[in-house]
Amino acid sequence: EVQLVESGGGLVEPGGSLRLSCAVSGFTFNDAWMTWVRQAPGKGLEWVGRIKKKNEGLTREYIEAVKGRFFISRDDSRRELYLQMSSLKIEDTATYYCVTEGWGWIGWGQGTLVIVSP
Amino acid sequence: QAVVTQEPSVTVSPGGTVTLTCGSSTGPVTSGHYPYWFQQRPGQAPRTLIYDAGFKHPWTPARFSGSLFGGIFALTVSGAQPDDEADYYCMLSYSGTRVFGGGTKLTV
Numbered sequence: 001e002v003q004l005v006e007s008g009g010g011l012v013e014p015g016g017s018l019r020l021s022c023a024v025s026g027f028t029f030n031d032a033w034m035t036w037v038r039q040a041p042g043k044g045l046e047w048v049g050r051i052k053k054k055n056e057g058l059t060r061e062y063i064e065a066v067k068g069r070f071f072i073s074r075d076d077s078r079r080e081l082y083l084q085m086s087s088l089k090i091e092d093t094a095t096y097y098c099v100t101e102g103w104g105w106i107g108w109g110q111g112t113l114v115i116v117s118p
Numbered sequence: 119q120a121v122v123t124q125e126p127s128v129t130v131s132p133g134g135t136v137t138l139t140c141g142s143s144t145g146p147v148t149s150g151h152y153p154y155w156f157q158q159r160p161g162q163a164p165r166t167l168i169y170d171a172g173f174k175h176p177w178t179p180a181r182f183s184g185s186l187f188g189g190i191f192a193l194t195v196s197g198a199q200p201d202d203e204a205d206y207y208c209m210l211s212y213s214g215t216r217v218f219g220g221g222t223k224l225t226v
Contacts, residue, residue: 035216037164045156045164045207047216061215064119097163104169105154111163 002026002107004098009112016088016116022081022098022109030054030076032102036083038094039111046094050101051081066092088116120144120212124219130198130226138193138222140208146189151210153191155184158221159204167206168193198226 008020022034036048049062051072060072071084081098095111121143130136140147140155147153155168166175168184171191181196191210195202203226208219 037218044205044221045158045209045218047209047218050216063215104173104175105156105166106175108163108165 002100004100004107004109006096006098006109006112009096009114011115011117012088013118014088014090014116017084017086018088018114020083020085020096020098020112020114022083024079024081024098024100024107027100027102027106029074029079032100034072034074034081035099035101036072036081037097037099037108038092039097040091040094043094048083048096085114088114090116092116120210120217122208122210122217122219124206124208124222126220127223127225130195130224132198132200132226134198135194135196136198136224138195138206138208138224140191140193140210140219141189142210144212147186147191147210148189149186151191151212153184153186154209155182155193156207156209157204158207164207195224198224200226202226 003025005023012018035050052059069087073082093116095113097111098109100107123141153171156164157167158164167178172184183194185192205221207221
């Protein structure tokens with residue numbers, strides 16, 4: 001069974017930093033492109049960024065709104081995905097979902113809520 | 119950035135058939151956009167229903183189908199059930215990045 005479990009969300013002040021983690025099981029993690037998707041309260045889904053596999057150079061892509069502030073990384077030995085967020089803005093408030101793009105976006109986590117507020 | 123368009127809301131009677139559509143601001147939607155449909159029930163995480171335009175996952179009910187026609191990506195629900203009441207999001211790929219549509223709230 002494919003499982004993805006996010007953690008690390010919480011309340012942070014504008015300008016602050018937070019690191020999200022995603023622990024995965026049930027699929028070959030090091031063969032998968034991994035993605036973060038977010039959803040602001042009451043709003044739609046927004047693709048945040050993705051990291052490719054190690055043998056593809058760990059290529060990363062991000063939406064413009066987070067470039068230079070967010071950084072995606074992975075630890076294949078731990079089967080974990082990370083999202084380092086810095087210079088956080090109020091508009092970054094959202095539930096952040098970890099997703100595997102492999103095999104037809106086969107797995108979504110339950111999400112972790114990040115609230116950016118003074 | 120490209121904009122992906124969806125109907126904000128659609129209503130269908132139980133047992134009826136309904137089609138949700140997904141368009142792209144850059145032109146016709148094609149298989150090269152690797153189109154996806156996702157379902158999100160209230161209070162739940164999204165789940166993937168349709169990938170690469172028409173492929174289904176084992177958990178995708180048979181009454182859901184994805185198709186490309188006339189430059190539009192569509193999700194058809196044949197014989198809608200109350201359990202299908204949810205938000206539906208399409209997603210298209212543009213040179214490696216992904217863009218979600220604004221979502222369609224389906225009321226059954």
